[in-house]
Amino acid sequence: MKLPCEKVVWDVLPAIRASIAEELANCGLTQQEIARELDMAPSAVSQYLSKKRGYRIVFEDDVKESISQLALDIKEKRVTDIVPRVCRICTQLRAEGDRCGGHDTG
Structure with a gap:
């Protein structure tokens, strides 16, 4: 049995x-700058950018927009x-359905 929290940790x-x-x-940040910011x-x-991880x-458009806005906010300090x-982004995903296991927590 794979718990929803495991899905979050391993995939989401x-x-x-x-x-x-x-x-x-x-946005123009180097890998070193990205590493420092995150x-x-x-x-x-490097693994994230090369799609190895x-x-x-x-993601759906609303989540993509939230991620884009967060990246811009990080860049702009x-x-x-x-x-x-x-x-909040993870919560958006949970609201979309079974991305995190599909179990209603409420």
Whole structure:
């Protein structure tokens, strides 16, 4: 049995990180800068950008927009703690259906 939280850890969060990294790269940040902003190793950023990690989920337009806005806010230094924003993006995914296991928590 795979719990919804396992799906989040193994599939959803890596996909969100990969999308944020890709958006930041599109904004002109280097892999080193992306790694620093997302508090991860440059090698992880490289894997995200080369689609070796975090490629299992394709996001709907509203989630893509949230990720794009977060990347822009990171680039423009308008956000210092990305955790609440990533949590909101994950919540958006849960509202869409079974991306995180499809179980209603309420």
